[in-house]
Amino acid sequence: MIELPELEDQLIQLRTESHAEFKSTPEKTPSRRRNRRKRSKGSKQSSLDRKSPAGISVGNNATASSEETIQLSNLRPRGFQNYRNCCFLNVCLQTLLHIPSVVRLFRELAAFSSDPSRSIVKSGSLCQLMLDLFKQFIPVPSSVMVNKLNAPGQSGRVELRNDGPTTVRRSDITRFDLGPPLVADEQFLRLLDLSGGFQEDGAECLTRMLSRLHEELGAVNQTGCSPTANGIEDDFSDWIITDRSGKRRPEARKTTLQGGHSRISELFSGVLIARSTVKHGRVPTPRKPTGVSVDELTRQATCVATKEPFFILPLEINDPKVTGIDSSLIRLTEVESVSDYQDVTTGLASNVNRRLGIDRLPPYLLLQLKRFSYTSGSTQLNVGNSTSSSQSGSWTIGKSLKLINVPPELIIPAKLLNHEISFTMDERRYRLRAVIFHVGETAASGHYTVAVRWEDECVATAGHSSSPLSFLYLDDTRACIVRGVESVRLLLSTHRPLDANACIFHPLSKDMAKDITKQPRTPYVVVYESVAYLLNNN
Structure with missing residues (x-):
């Protein structure tokens, strides 16, 4: 893995200064597969110069200012209010907002939406809602980030302070000011066929969001047979x-x-x-003579x-x-x-x-840890390290509190891959981009938070960042930056609740805590990004 100088404190200084500018700014501103028999080698193309399947071609037709805007893949983070128990929607939006490739995609869409004759985004669509949302975030220019990151700063220290028997405070957890909060448009729930006012499943919400965006941007192949109603193509069934x-x-x-x-x-x-x-x-059985x-x-x-x-x-x-x-x-x-x-x-x-x-293997691999299950009757589930259940009619919804370690780097096992295709080590290697947590003892009374990788794309080389791994932990309108080996370990390898306001990891209580913020924080959806994809798109 390529090593770079340590940049944690420069990052903190950059974000602090950028948010000082943010408060005075108006709210709205404009896989590869290897086949053993044959593999074609094509010249490397920039993602901005090729024509996408959605019909977007950015390059010669765009103005210089539009190209600069499209290339920006970093946004100044903002928080979302938990309006009508929509924390499940908030974490899904935050996850997509912190994936650079998604940011670049919607920058391309925004560049063309200004021209009605070329725009592919329909009014009232999910893509239009996402575009309206992206316009409320301020992009961070790479040149400004490089200059600020090169400024002198004080190296961070890892220091434990015991404030009592119940809490552990760390100096490498820093509170982050998200600025004025946003409220997700209620049209998101309508388009995703989800109900507001009570908790929904975060993984289901993210799946519906990606499926809807895909359907709106996708185009049916006109040269072949159109897909059937159930999505099954018969083009290859005669081979x-x-x-x-x-x-x-x-x-x-x-x-x-x-x-x-x-x-x-x-x-x-x-x-x-x-x-x-x-x-x-x-x-x-009789043997047929012909055919x-x-x-x-x-x-x-x-x-x-x-x-x-x-x-x-x-x-x-x-x-x-x-x-x-x-x-x-x-x-x-x-x-x-x-x-x-x-x-x-x-x-x-x-x-x-x-x-x-x-x-x-996709560039971004989304994994759902199956913590929730349904059983008939009122029996309690006994799963993993601990169990919890809630009654819903004649069914019981159980949540597994089993401790599952989330590694910062993931190598896809070779035995899991199709043996007819050759995958390189870089194609099998992934790094952690985001984790959606379900906070709570039970499925019914839970809360969603998310931790996203905290780095600057302009200083990352070949998809690797050598500064110690750090995450931005987002809890609705509150946020904190988690840095340092021990703090990241507590974030990814334990269920200890994290208070984003006080910057404290609370210990797990033996009995069910009344405060939801002090209940187990369990990883639920994990997002990994391909190292090979990062290498080819830098």
Whole structure:
């Protein structure tokens, strides 16, 4: 990993000075895959010069000032008021606002929205709401950031101060002024089919948001067959391939996202491949003299594969073997056996072994730690380190409080990847971008917060930042910067509640605390960014 000088205090000084300017500023201002058989090598293109699937081409047609605005990928953070219990929406918006590629995308959209003849954003759409929201954030010019980062500063110190038996205060946790708060437009909830006034699931909200943005920006491929209503394309179902053993079998059936391709799917959509091995019931069947149909091969095949895209990959954490994200990913590779599968040809029971793998790794990999589950009746769940449940009619919603470590760097296990595709180490390596936390003992009375990677893109080299890892922890209208090895460890590897106002990690209480801010802070959605993508887009 490439090392850079330590810049924590310069970052703090920069943000403090920038927010002093912010208060006097008006509120509104304008994967690669490697195939073992063949791999094409193309010249590297800037993301600003190529034409996107959404029809955006920024470069020669844009003015110099527009190009400078588009290149800005850093925004001055602002807080959101928790209006009508919409903290689940707030953390999803904050996550996207702190992903540089998303910022650049909406800068491109904003540059073209000023010209109605070229704008692809429809009035009343989710894209339009996002554009209106982005306009309320002030971009930070790279030149200003470089100058401020090169200014002399005092190096930070890690220092523990015990103020009593219940709290631990750290000097490397600094309160951050977010300036005037925002209120998310209620149209977000309407477009996402979510209800305000009570808690919704943060992972579901983020999935719907990405899906809706993709559908609005996507374009159906006009040269081929349009997707069917359920999103399954039949273009590849007529292909019969020969595998390494010489056997003929149908090509993997592909399920595609509705709307074709878009910049959102390029950034966030991965592809799972499920391989099913079938042992058919044996009965005498007459051999047909001519022709071999795909349907017949499918019925007689011993291995059938299907590919399906995803925006968020759910991970099971309640297995005793799972201790972290690494082991939860490896668990996906375990073979799932189905013994009561009925053969459609013979009517006899067949055995099916199913195994998952990843066919495409997206630039931004979103992982959902499955903490919530439903059981009938009022029995309490016993999962992980601790359990909690809440009654909802005849169903009980349980939350797992199992401690799952979130590593700052993630290497995708080789056994999880499609063996027919060669992935480089950089393509398998990811670094942490954001973590959405669910704070609370139960699913019904929880609260959402988010921690986003705190760095400056202009000083990052090859996707790496050598200054010690730091995060901006956002809790509605409150925020603090968490720096230093020990503080980051407490943030990512413990459930200790973090008070963004007092800059304190509270200890976990044995009994359920009345104050939600002192209840367990559990990682729920984790966002990783690809090192290979950062290398190719710097």
